[in-house]
Amino acid sequence: MISLEDARSIVLDGHVPLSSETVPLLESLGLVLAKDIISCCNVPAFVNSAMDGYALNSSDTKEPGTRLQIAGITYAGMPPGETLMPGTCQRIMTGAPIPKGSDAVCIQELTHQASSVCETVVIEAVVSKGDNVRQIGEDISEGSVLFEKNTKVTSTHIGVLASIGIGKVEVIRRPIVGVLSTGDELSEIGDPSLDGKIWDSNRYSLIAALKEIGAEPVDLGLIKDDLHALREHITEAGRKCDLILTSGGASVGDADFISEIIADLCGSSAKWMKVMVKPGKPLAYGILSNSSTPILGLPGNPVAALISFRMFARPLIRKLMGIEPQIIPTWTGIADEDFPRHIDGKLHIDRARVAFDDQGELRVSRSTKQGSHQLSAMAYSNALIYLEDGIGIKVGDRVKIELLDWESIE
Known part of the structure; x- marks a missing residue:
């Protein structure tokens, strides 16, 4: 372990x-x-107005109620108007360049027209130099x-x-990540006759997870438990991918060939690991000798595959993308119920729902279905509970959680 x-x-x-x-x-x-x-x-590349109003020279507004002649109007996108003469101003819109002779803008809310026919505006406030003006390069x-x-x-x-x-x-560049499912028990979506088999879901969830983190997924298809076919398929995928993810065949069953293939194709870099985590104990890893492409053999159970993706594939992909491969941040919430577990030396990662209470605390409830094959519980959950080795958590105690979906927290 x-x-x-x-x-x-x-x-x-x-x-x-x-x-x-x-x-x-x-x-x-x-x-x-x-x-x-x-x-x-x-x-900005030029001095311009931060507000709709009147461009003017602040020295003309030494007291409220100053009347100024309106010399023209400038909209955003137009060249600046002619140089302002003393006692004049220019109607101006946000983003428009202010004319020479002006050093401030009085917002239109602090002005009113002197009359309906006279091109004169009353400035109701004292305006200081630089008011409502964006300077060159200030951003x-x-x-x-x-x-x-x-x-x-x-x-x-x-x-x-x-x-x-x-x-x-x-x-x-974006990592090109190939995704391969393996198992005689799997059928492609659209196959009308299951006959004791199940539809392959891991390939779809892993490809979707890759898209969520910005990688470029490549669908390598579904390969039956055929040692030769798997070996050839993985060898070829290594020539065009930056990383290969497989699901299934990484455990110790008679038809679990992924660990054997990784050992054969990766030489001394091959590792078959029993990770002290539940779900997600079996993990195979290596670097293909012919292409230097890393390969991760994830568990076949759907929940275990996704959790192993988050624990191992996600940080590796982040590293390939030049992003710090940080450990997924965790929070704490208050247990709404007992979270019992048994002592087995493993970290237990359970599915959960969290919600804010009236005091702004996160309250945590464990999903009823915790089997590593029960993918629907993962879909309904918006958090994962991290239960360290021991007998579990009592109601009201703080528990470590990983948030899966901020937007679903009520």
Whole structure:
């Protein structure tokens, strides 16, 4: 048996981020910058109005009630108007460049027209120099390091990059991850005759999980328990993938060939581990000798496959993407019931629902179905409970949880 931490170290050690590539700006979402982004311009690039109102010279408004002649109007996207003369102002809209001769903007709420026919406005307040004016480069200055290498690109980063005219960025490329299911007991979706078999769900849930974290999944299909066919399929997949995930065949059954194949194809890097976690004890790992592609053999039970994905595949993929392979953050909540367990030396990871109480505390209830084959309970859950080795947790005690879905917490 091996601890979760030691097993994770075996999987992660020695791996480095993948090579970089230049992609269109929108395709960089969720990826990591391969180099610093240096701003090529100032933002704003010109002095402009922060509000709708009147551009004026503050020296003309030494007391409330000053009347100024309206010299014109400027909208966003137009060039600045002519230079203002003393005693004049210019109607201006948000984002429009302020004209020469002005140094401030009075918001329209602090003005009124002197008359319905006269092009004169009354400034109801004393305006100070710089009021409601955006200066050149006050957001971004030309030549500054806008975003550093290894920054993960979010929607906000994309907006900022677009604001300085950048349409392509160099990023660590998305990992290509092949997903393979194995087992004579599995049938493809659409097969009308199950005849004692079950439809393959692991391949679909793992491919979806890969999409959620920004990897590029490749469906390697469903292969029966055929040692030669599996060996050839995995060897070929290693030539086009950055990582291979298999589900099923990683345990000790007579037809569980994945560990044998990994030992054969990976040489000294091959590891077959019994991880001290439930569900998710069997785990096979290695690096294919012909392609240097890592392979993870996940359990075949659906819940165990997904939990092993979160424990091992997810941090490895993050590392390949140049993202810190952090341990999944955990929180604490208050047990709404007893969470009994038996002493077996393992970390138990149970499915649960959490909700906020009136005091803002997270209350935790364990799902009724905890079998590693009962995938519906995983779908209904919005958290996982971490129960360390022992006799469990009593109602009212604090329990460690991992949140699966923030938006579903009520």
